[in-house]
Amino acid sequence: MIDFKNFGKEITKYFSDNVQYEKYDLFYDFFFFEQGINKSYLEKKNIDPNAEIEEQKTYALKKDDVKSFYNYAVRGIADDGFKFSGLEDFIKGDFNFKQMYIAGILEKYFIKYSSNYLIMSTTPIDKNRGDWAEYESGRKTIEYLSYFNLYNGLWTFYTKNLGFYYDEIWFAPASDSKIYLEEQKNMFLGYPEYGLQLDDQGIVAKNTTSNYMKPWYYIAILFAISILSFIIALFKFKKYDFK
Structure with missing residues (x-):
């Protein structure tokens, strides 16, 4: 635990306390939600009641949609015409788990290769x-x-x-x-x-x-x-x- 904590400090310092932006893709594996129009959806509230064609009110969310929102909040441009109120504050604040990013870095770049080396250097071949x-x-x-x-x-x-x-x-x-x-x-x-x-x-x-x-x-x-x-x-x- 101490090594993990020290590693987290080094990574945070290296990326100038902006690990979420630099390694945003490592958080994709932590996206879990229930799919379905009745469980995870977007609801459009500003529907024109006088419109000739009835607009769709709810949209079922998929994992790719969540990735899109997340990428926009972390790396998007403020004036690109696609924005949800409060989304950026939620992603960069409540949704910013540094420990998960640090764990993702360890899993992707260290654990796999160090484990392979440990197995090869300690396990006899049949x-x-x-x-x-x-x-x-x-x-x-x-x-x-x-x-x-x-x-x-x-x-x-x-x-x-x-x-x-x-x-x-x-x-x-x-x-x-x-x-x-x-x-x-x-x-x-x-x-x-x-x-x-x-x-x-x-x-x-x-x-x-x-x-x-x-x-x-x-x-x-x-x-x-x-x-x-x-x-x-x-x-x-x-x-x-x-x-």
Whole structure:
């Protein structure tokens, strides 16, 4: 509880005490109401009794309607022609629950990923399951094939020494926080691919991301092949002037 309280203070300070505006979408999950024309509805009071066509007096509310009102009150412009009296004060006052926003931030950006890490770093993998055997077989096949794909190894050396491997990461246009590393990869280039390495207890090793063939091996092999081919060409054609 103390950690949650301190985290709330940090978030509130970071967003200049305006978390509701900055993270308004996190409150959508807390919209609950009974649907139906007799339970949740809008009632139009200023109906013209002399109108030729009878106007509809009540409108059934949907969750999207509530989102629309909420978005308008939090982020809307005062002169856009759509306004309910007292709505803005209600949303920004009585409907402003900072604890729920803080909980939403924790749930969306922290709990899921920290829980996955905790499970992977403490739970042994059942090697007797068929999906693990299938994964291990597939990884070994790809690993063996990569040894002979020197062209891919050349591009792996290139991508290993630039991009997000050296903190040159960026946010996707539609992302407000999470960094999608996979989307930053060029589909026409090769990247280092590691396999899951287990420790003696069957738990994923902490250094498993280093379990891949180092790209500079490919460069060394290509360089050796180039030198050997050059020497063979010299002895074969007896030509040293390169003309």
